[in-house]
Amino acid sequence: MYRQGDVLFIPVEPAAVPDCGPVPRDRRGRMVVARGEATGHAHVVGGPGLRLLADLDDPERMFVEVPAHGRITHEEHGPISLPAGHYRVVRQREYLPGTFRPVAD
Amino acid sequence: MKLTHADEAMAAAVEERWLAAAAQTGPAQRAAAEAGVREAYRLAGAPEPGRIYWFGSPRAGAAAVALLSGAPAPGPAWFAAVHAGLLDQGWTPGETAGASLRRRVRTEPWAAARKAAVEALGADGWAQLGAAAGRRSWGLMMDLVAGRLRLRLGEDLAADFPGDTGRPVRTPVLDAIYGQHDGAWLSTFEAADRLCPDAGLMTGLTGLAQVARHCGWWWANERAAVLTERPETLARDNVGRLHRGEGAAMEFPDGYGLWAWRGMPIPADLAAELPTLDVDRIRREENAEIRRVMLEHFGYERYLRESGARRSGSDETGTLWHLDLPGDEPLVMVEVVNSTPEPDGTSRVYWLRVPPRTRSAREGVAWTFGLTAEEYHPLIQT
Numbered sequence: 001m002y003r004q005g006d007v008l009f010i011p012v013e014p015a016a017v018p019d020c021g022p023v024p025r026d027r028r029g030r031m032v033v034a035r036g037e038a039t040g041h042a043h044v045v046g047g048p049g050l051r052l053l054a055d056l057d058d059p060e061r062m063f064v065e066v067p068a069h070g071r072i073t074h075e076e077h078g079p080i081s082l083p084a085g086h087y088r089v090v091r092q093r094e095y096l097p098g099t100f101r102p103v104a105d
Numbered sequence: 106m107k108l109t110h111a112d113e114a115m116a117a118a119v120e121e122r123w124l125a126a127a128a129q130t131g132p133a134q135r136a137a138a139e140a141g142v143r144e145a146y147r148l149a150g151a152p153e154p155g156r157i158y159w160f161g162s163p164r165a166g167a168a169a170v171a172l173l174s175g176a177p178a179p180g181p182a183w184f185a186a187v188h189a190g191l192l193d194q195g196w197t198p199g200e201t202a203g204a205s206l207r208r209r210v211r212t213e214p215w216a217a218a219r220k221a222a223v224e225a226l227g228a229d230g231w232a233q234l235g236a237a238a239g240r241r242s243w244g245l246m247m248d249l250v251a252g253r254l255r256l257r258l259g260e261d262l263a264a265d266f267p268g269d270t271g272r273p274v275r276t277p278v279l280d281a282i283y284g285q286h287d288g289a290w291l292s293t294f295e296a297a298d299r300l301c302p303d304a305g306l307m308t309g310l311t312g313l314a315q316v317a318r319h320c321g322w323w324w325a326n327e328r329a330a331v332l333t334e335r336p337e338t339l340a341r342d343n344v345g346r347l348h349r350g351e352g353a354a355m356e357f358p359d360g361y362g363l364w365a366w367r368g369m370p371i372p373a374d375l376a377a378e379l380p381t382l383d384v385d386r387i388r389r390e391e392n393a394e395i396r397r398v399m400l401e402h403f404g405y406e407r408y409l410r411e412s413g414a415r416r417s418g419s420d421e422t423g424t425l426w427h428l429d430l431p432g433d434e435p436l437v438m439v440e441v442v443n444s445t446p447e448p449d450g451t452s453r454v455y456w457l458r459v460p461p462r463t464r465s466a467r468e469g470v471a472w473t474f475g476l477t478a479e480e481y482h483p484l485i486q487t
Contacts, residue, residue, distance in 0.1 A: 001481075001484060002483060002484060003483040003485070003486035004486070004487050008483065024116070024117065026114065026117045027114050027118035027120075027121050029110060029111070036343050074487075077487040080485050080487055090475055090476075092457075093473055093475070094457050095437075095457075095458045095460050095472070096397070096458065097433070
């Protein structure tokens with residue numbers, strides 16, 4: 001698994017990926033995994049044939065399909081190379097009594 | 106129709122501009138907004154409003170509509186100020202605004218445009234477009250800002266005008282047109298219009314869109330429209346929730362405001378106390394929700410240090426801290442050192458609150474990603 005700041009990429013079997021649709025690109029044509037609303041900084045994935053997907057039943061659950069190799073970038077964190085495979089994207093959360101909320105950097 | 110990546114990027118750019126309009130602060134562009142109102146009436150097939158009144162906040166706007174609907178004048182000082190504001194703007198008591206045109210001006214054009222857009226783009230294309238230019242702004246503006254404002258406005262009016270006699274002052278809230286916040290859905294239609302320029306998808310919405318670019322909430326009635334200013338202050342946290350510790354997170358030029366801490370509305374007297382908190386005061390607070398707000402504002406790490414928290418272990422992921430809170434579950438936090446050094450070479454330390462039963466820093470960090478301590482093994486982290 002690979003971690004960039006508040007986002008973790010966990011390898012999964014292809015069979016574990018549910019029915020998904022592509023996540024729309026942002027206005028700069030990037031595939032954005034997570035974004036800080038205040039800073040505008042974003043965790044972005046890319047690579048040949050790489051796809052960022054969202055669970056059709058739960059658009060907040062995202063997956064990355066990497067046919068060859070990929071790369072994760074962010075304004076404040078070092079880039080990470082992703083080997084071929086399927087990954088589940090997990091956004092870091094923080095505990096609040098009775099509930100929790102997402103962390104964002 | 107299937108959207109290309111370029112289509113989605115275009116849609117996202119349209120949404121970005123509408124999000125900026127929805128979060129815009131500062132004085133309304135009155136002439137442009139009024140022209141938009143007239144156009145919206147024209148498009149709805151209604152005669153232009155004889156009068157357009159301006160007020161400083163949605164609270165004042167709702168009150169003005171109530172007065173223009175024949176509501177009785179007595180009320181708190183701010184309500185009397187609205188009454189005076191109407192007189193200043195040439196209102197003769199007894200003169201009414203007539204029936205609401207909200208349905209004709211907003212709901213019906215929206216429904217017609219939606220139908221046309223689904224026909225032009227197909228159900229799949231429309232859904233794809235909604236994801237590219239709508240879902241994010243809806244969550245950010247309608248759920249986190251406009252919805253909170255509407256809820257708080259309803260509560261504030263209910264407090265000032267309780268019971269059956271207060272009903273005429275409270276009902277205009279249901280009739281508000283959201284002005285700048287309508288950008289949250291207008292973005293989807295503008296993007297659709299760019300994709301299918303011949304389908305006329307924005308034709309019925311141009312008046313509404315012009316008002317949305319230039320002012321805050323407004324009311325459309327047969328003989329008069331009531332328009333309001335945008336907020337002077339709109340403070341949000343990194344995930345877009347209303348958030349400010351030293352004043353109202355959303356404040357309008359007539360002084361009406363909404364205090365909130367990380368999206369949770371807070372009473373103004375608590376807000377006034379936040380800058381001068383100390384460990385003792387926080388410990389004495391009996392309401393757990395309020396104490397949580399106090400703790401967050403004060404800073405968990407400072408509170409842990411100043412109140413004698415116990416260091417309960419550390420490993421390669423960080424340090425675990427534990428503090429008992431009387432009458433509440435313990436405060437347990439992981440102190441983590443950021444993996445990527447700052448430009449000056451130092452490493453930023455940050456704190457994450459984790460469930461009270463957490464036994465190690467590793468278990469705590471793993472929990473923040475929904476994993477067990479055994480499952481959490483990042484190969485690379487930056």
